[in-house]
Amino acid sequence: MWTRAAALLIAVATPLALLAVYGRPTATAQPTFKWVVQTAYAAGDDLHESFVNLARKIREMSGGRLTLEVHPGGTFVPPFDTLQAVNDGVIDAGGGDGDYWVGKHPAGSLFASAPAYGMDSITLLGWMHYGGGAELFREYIQKVLKFDKTEPFLLSPALAQPFGWFRRPITKPEEIRGLKYRTPGLPVEVMREMGAAVVTLPAGEIVPALERGVIEAAEYFGPRADMALGLPDVRKVYMMPSYLQLGLVLNFFVNKDRWNRLPQDLQAIVRYATMAESADFYWRYLELNSKALEEMETKRGVRVVRTSREILRAQLSAWDRVFERHRRKDPFFARVLDSQKAWARRVLSLKARINPPEEIAIEHYWGRRR
Numbered sequence: 001m002w003t004r005a006a007a008l009l010i011a012v013a014t015p016l017a018l019l020a021v022y023g024r025p026t027a028t029a030q031p032t033f034k035w036v037v038q039t040a041y042a043a044g045d046d047l048h049e050s051f052v053n054l055a056r057k058i059r060e061m062s063g064g065r066l067t068l069e070v071h072p073g074g075t076f077v078p079p080f081d082t083l084q085a086v087n088d089g090v091i092d093a094g095g096g097d098g099d100y101w102v103g104k105h106p107a108g109s110l111f112a113s114a115p116a117y118g119m120d121s122i123t124l125l126g127w128m129h130y131g132g133g134a135e136l137f138r139e140y141i142q143k144v145l146k147f148d149k150t151e152p153f154l155l156s157p158a159l160a161q162p163f164g165w166f167r168r169p170i171t172k173p174e175e176i177r178g179l180k181y182r183t184p185g186l187p188v189e190v191m192r193e194m195g196a197a198v199v200t201l202p203a204g205e206i207v208p209a210l211e212r213g214v215i216e217a218a219e220y221f222g223p224r225a226d227m228a229l230g231l232p233d234v235r236k237v238y239m240m241p242s243y244l245q246l247g248l249v250l251n252f253f254v255n256k257d258r259w260n261r262l263p264q265d266l267q268a269i270v271r272y273a274t275m276a277e278s279a280d281f282y283w284r285y286l287e288l289n290s291k292a293l294e295e296m297e298t299k300r301g302v303r304v305v306r307t308s309r310e311i312l313r314a315q316l317s318a319w320d321r322v323f324e325r326h327r328r329k330d331p332f333f334a335r336v337l338d339s340q341k342a343w344a345r346r347v348l349s350l351k352a353r354i355n356p357p358e359e360i361a362i363e364h365y366w367g368r369r370r
Contacts, residue, residue, distance in 0.1 A: 033066045033266070035092035035258060040079040040100055042203040043072035045225040046288070050156045050250060050281050051095040057273040057280075066266050068093065079202045086253045087147040093254045098137075099185025099245075104145050106326050109186035110336045111137050111154070113161065113245035115319055117344035121157035121247025123351070124340075125278065128154050128249070131343035136336050141253075144332055151259040153252040155274040156281035159289070163242035164219030165210075165226070165235035169305045173314040182206055182218035186322060187244040193318035203229060210234045219244065222285070224292035232300045239305045243315040 037055070041048040048070075055068035073079030082094040083101060098112035110116065111133065116124050127133040134154060141152045163170075164183075170176060177195030188198045201209055201218075207230045209215045217235070219242070220226050232238075252274055259267070296302035327334045 030065055031263075032064065033258075033262060035066070035068045035254075036076075037068050037070045037093045037095065038073065038076050038082055038085065038091050039070065039095035040073045040082045040097070040202075041095070042229070045203060045221065045228050046158075046281075046285065047097075047156075047221060047225065047248075047250065048072050048095070050277060051252070053280065054155070054252065054273060054277045057276055058269060061269045061273055062266055066262070066269065070095075073202060074204075083141075083145075083147060083150065083253055086255050087150045089149070089255050089257065091255075092258045093252065095250060095252055097248055097250050098140075099187075099248075101145065102185045102188075105140070105332075106186060106189075106330070107140055107144065107333045107336055110333070110340065111140065111249065111251075112185060113248045114186055115243050115246040115316065116340045118348055119246070119340070119344050120160065121249050122282065123344070123347055124247065125154060125157045125249055126347065127340060127343040132339050133336075133343075136339060137251075140332070140336075149256045151254045151256050153254070153271070153274045154249055155252055155278045156248075156250040157278060158222060158248045158281070158285055160241050160243075160247050161219055161221055161245040162223075162226075162238060162240035163244065163307050163311075164217055164239060165231050166217045166237040166239060167235065169237055169239065170217075170311065171308055173311055176311075180214070180216045182209065182215045183244060185245075189322045190244060190315060190318045193321055194314060207231060207234055221248070222292075223289045223296060227292050227296055227300075232296050232302050236302055237305055238296070238302050239307050241307055241312070243312055243319065 037051060039048045039051050051068075052070050055070050059067050073082065076091055077085040079096075080100055080103075082091075082096050085091045086094040098108035098110070101108040111128070113121070116127070119127065124133070128137065137154060138152055141150055142148045164181070170179075173194060176191070179196045181191055181196045181198050182201050183191060183198060184200045188200060191198045199209075199215060201215075203220060206215075206218050206220060210218060210231075211234055218231070220229055220231065223238075226232070226238075254270070262270070293304070297304055323337060327337060
């Protein structure tokens with residue numbers, strides 16, 4: 001008769017004997033994915049580097065199951081054709097911002113850098129995530145632009161972009177008339193409303209254009225990116241702030257076929273990695289751009305000039321005219337504006353009443369206005 005101890009011995013020994021014969025069971029290997037990515041930006045600048053950092057986060061969060069090989073603008077297609085290339089499957093994914101797609105439809109800037117009733121890019125990204133902006137942006141990409149084979153994401157908010165680089169300070173709106181100036185997106189129309197002669201150039205062409213006199217002044221992004229581009233080598237007057245581009249929100253585009261091939265956990269990693277990069281980008285921006293601005297002032301001979309309130313008001317008035325012109329012509333444009341206005345009225349009221357003015361702290365601790 002089997003004793004209880006013998007039965008227990010067999011129960012333990014049998015699996016061990018099977019392991020000795022057949023080896024230990026192995027986990028089912030999970031598939032891996034690799035995406036080729038091109039951004040619309042030059043190698044080394046803050047905008048391109050955001051996608052490099054996004055790739056690192058996705059690789060680490062996925063344990064190497066999803067890797068992104070990130071290339072600068074122009075590697076496979078011209079920078080302004082990045083979105084088309086993603087939709088056509090020429091590349092798996094791409095990076096850009098709505099200002100670059102304005103040539104296809106003017107609402108692009110509303111999702112990128114337009115003043116949005118005074119919202120900075122952090123607040124604008126809040127509208128996108130919680131105020132209906134992300135749904136409108138998906139409609140913009142997939143239905144308005146008809147890139148229906150593209151899955152869009154929003155990330156990496158930045159501070160307001162400076163007015164730009166000039167030979168001498170611009171003190172009055174009248175001095176903008178006839179100025180040959182570089183900017184992208186709807187700010188092109190804003191500056192034309194103010195009388196400037198405006199062109200849009202990719203990042204890598206800005207400095208050569210300034211050197212050759214094709215343009216007289218230009219804006220790009222922010223102190224660190226501007227310095228990396230070489231703008232302090234050709235201009236020494238750096239004007240800020242500006243309502244031309246009240247920050248910037250970037251876009252990450254994925255070909256829908258590539259997106260649908262991902263298992264749900266990797267899709268979730270991509271979604272949440274864009275949020276993580278958004279926070280990380282903003283923190284990095286504060287650190288790197290404050291140091292870059294200080295270096296340009298103290299070591300590169302750059303003169304930082306505060307834009308007059310008269311010019312800032314003129315910029316907003318020009319924006320009003322541009323918005324109204326497109327609102328009358330395009331129902332989708334009007335819907336985006338109405339959504340932003342409702343969100344901004346409520347949220348900016350909160351921010352204005354709950355946050356003390358930064359200028360008071362600056363004057364208190366450093367004794368002067370900077």
